[in-house]
Amino acid sequence: MRQADWRWHARLVAALAFLVFATEAATAQDLALRLDPPHTSINFTLADVLHTVRGSFLLERGNLRFNPASERLSGEIVVNAKSGQSGNSMRDRKMHKEVLESGQYPEIVFRPDGVEGAVQANSLVRVHGIFSIHGMDHEVTVPAKVEISSDRWIASLHFTVPYANWGMKNPSTLFLRVSGTVDIEVAASGTVTRP
Numbered sequence: 741m742r743q744a745d746w747r748w749h750a751r752l753v754a755a756l757a758f759l760v761f762a763t764e765a766a767t768a769q770d771l772a773l774r775l776d777p778p779h780t781s782i783n784f785t786l787a788d789v790l791h792t793v794r795g796s797f798l799l800e801r802g803n804l805r806f807n808p809a810s811e812r813l814s815g816e817i818v819v820n821a822k823s824g825q826s827g828n829s830m831r832d833r834k835m836h837k838e839v840l841e842s843g844q845y846p847e848i849v850f851r852p853d854g855v856e857g858a859v860q861a862n863s864l865v866r867v868h869g870i871f872s873i874h875g876m877d878h879e880v881t882v883p884a885k886v887e888i889s890s891d892r893w894i895a896s897l898h899f900t901v902p903y904a905n906w907g908m909k910n911p912s913t914l915f916l917r918v919s920g921t922v923d924i925e926v927a928a929s930g931t932v933t934r935p
Contacts, residue, residue, distance in 0.1 A: 772933045773893055775802030775817060779929040782819055788918040795826030797848070802930070804852065811855045813867065817928075819848040821873075838909050841874060848873045850880075862887050873901070874908050888932060897926040 777799040786793040797819045804815035821842040825832050836842045852869035859865060863886045871880045882899045904910040904920030912918050 769807075769934055771806045771808070771888075772935050773804040773806055773815075773930055774933075775799060775804075775928050775930040777801065781925075781927045783925045784824075785923040785925075786918055788912075788916060790916070793826050793828075793831070793918070795824060795832075797821070798823035799928075800847065802928070805935075806855070806859070808859055811859075813852040813855050813869075815852065817850045817852075821846050821848050834911055839903070839911055840908065845874050856881070859886055859888060861889070867897070871901075873903075874906065876907060878906060891932050893930055893932050895926070895928045897924075897928075899924055 780799045780802070782797040782799060784795050784797070786795075800818040800820045802815070802817040804813060804817070806813045821840050822836065824835060824840065824842065826835070849872040850869055851872070852867050854868045855865050856868065857863060857865035865884055865886055866881050867884050868879075868881045871878045880899070882897050884895050884897045886895045887893065900921050900923055902921045910918065910920050
């Protein structure tokens with residue numbers, strides 16, 4: 741091999757090694773994921789024998805940190821429990837006073853601690869963490885669809901909260917029977933930064 745060819749070959753190998761190292765370093769770098777409250781929706785569905793009750797809550801704040809290499813996820817997503825509404829003021833008063841007791845427990849918080857599955861541009865993963873509601877912590881694993889780019893991310897989640905089993909009052913009466921579980925759907929959106 742001529743000396744000029746050898747130098748060119750050495751530079752090429754060095755450049756490829758640098759690209760591999762830079763890619764691995766970038767992949768291992770933490771990502772800061774901020775949720776955007778105006779572009780995040782939290783909806784609930786509660787079935788009863790006559791009809792289905794639908795409503796929503798407002799996101800208060802959400803900041804997460806994700807390390808793709810370790811699949812470690814941390815931070816918290818905080819929902820304003822007092823913001824819950826279903827479109828019926830009498831039903832909402834009962835929900836806040838008797839079920840959520842939102843005067844005493846004003847926040848619903850999810851603190852994730854890990855992700856099962858590879859987070860890529862468009863992924864189906866499972867997020868593990870602690871869901872705090874009504875003064876109690878509950879370990880959960882939630883399926884999520886995640887799309888992430890260099891500066892934005894979106895996620896959609898659907899899961900069930902067995903609120904009656906978790907110590908909250910079931911608002912059923914003699915004439916009105918509601919489910920002891922409530923379905924939650926979250927459509928989250930926010931920014932991605934590399935701290």
